[in-house]
Amino acid sequence: MLRGDVSTLDQATHWPVRFKKGHLIYDEGELSEAMYRVRKGCVRLQITGQNGARQIIRFAIPGDIFGLCSDRRNTAAEAVTNVELIRLSLHSVMELCATNSAAAMELVEHSTQAYRDLAHHVERLAHLPAIDRVAWLFEFMRKHGMCGGATGHRRMAISHRDMADYLAITPETLSRSLRILQERGAIGEKQRDSACHSSNGAVAPA
């Protein structure tokens, strides 16, 4: 597990940055000058199709790294919540890799992990019915403490719209699926509520 480790990459020049909920961190096609590690909050990596449909490719949560692109941005990145990030200059990261093979290894590790996760996400989107995708997402969120945290603080507050765009379903279908899962008891009432505090709640009261 890399998440939470003190990273070799921190030897590259880096400093903290913040973004407000909903703000663009970078857009697809931009020149890539930095990569990021999430400290607090949640970031969505997404693509907008020609038809205007948005597909969220990945949620980056505390401990995650994103934004490693060789030239142009693979995807757009937006703040799902207010976020606190560590910004690492790509130039200095590449320099570091030239001298420190452990850093290069770490990049490879992250890349392959991200690829594997995305590949499995494709498989789910392609072959799981909507309700199973929703159940999977909530199980995922529960595992990562993104909803229904025991003490009730530090909730991720991902909007249904974002979840739907991640799962490639409509908000209506998401809503219906949640009701069915609740009736089955597969999802606690709290989880549903916690994830729904979306309209404008801050990430953390802090």
Place this chain on the structure above:
Amino acid sequence: MLRGDVSTLDQATHWPVRFKKGHLIYDEGELSEAMYRVRKGCVRLQITGQNGARQIIRFAIPGDIFGLCSDRRNTAAEAVTNVELIRLSLHSVMELCATNSAAAMELVEHSTQAYRDLAHHVERLAHLPAIDRVAWLFEFMRKHGMCGGATGHRRMAISHRDMADYLAITPETLSRSLRILQERGAIGEKQRDSACHSSNGAVAPA
């Protein structure tokens, strides 16, 4: 463009290998000991869900690199046609990266390119109707000379089953889409035929 370049990675120990059509190159979850560059033929990278459904994540064609995994295999790899590959020891590749930053850069380049392609594939699968996905795939194959080569030789011969599993549709839907596209004239008759010579045709008469 990396495809076709003489690669810095070739400084790592490597040698040619061959696989027959349909044979497993590596399976998901295996320890990863090597990466590959495609010389001739076509390889599919795929995942098999719990339900038994197969999702093809990517086709690797001549010039492409695949199999860069940090520990275990991300996906399975199988030969779509008879293939000729260059096998690069992962161990020596990593050693090379420790001393040669250009090699590390090349790995990053490949990783981010593969990620971008997969991300866009997700977007297409999620938001394009079946017929548009099929049209896109044939356009893609045409661009890469994978079907309807002018002289008729060196055809890739991807089975409809494989194309369907790549596009996340059934072979029936693929067949119907092809007929409609033909009637529209969007796809030449030849392309359709060429891609269908699937049962046991060799990659190239050579």
Place this chain on the structure above:
DNA sequence: CGTCCCGTTGATTCGCATCAATGACTGTGG
């Protein structure tokens, strides 16, 4: 207090999967 956005719920439609049958082709064995 009124407006806007979001989540929810219902009614309907549509696209694609599924089920089923046929024909073409390959390789096999009598």
Place this chain on the structure above:
DNA sequence: CCACAGTCATTGATGCGAATCAACGGGACG
């Protein structure tokens, strides 16, 4: 050399799942 089974592409008929369209309620904010 021909009958055979096996696989794959194709086509048709049917059903289901999720999108779409539409309406309502509630909280946030000006």
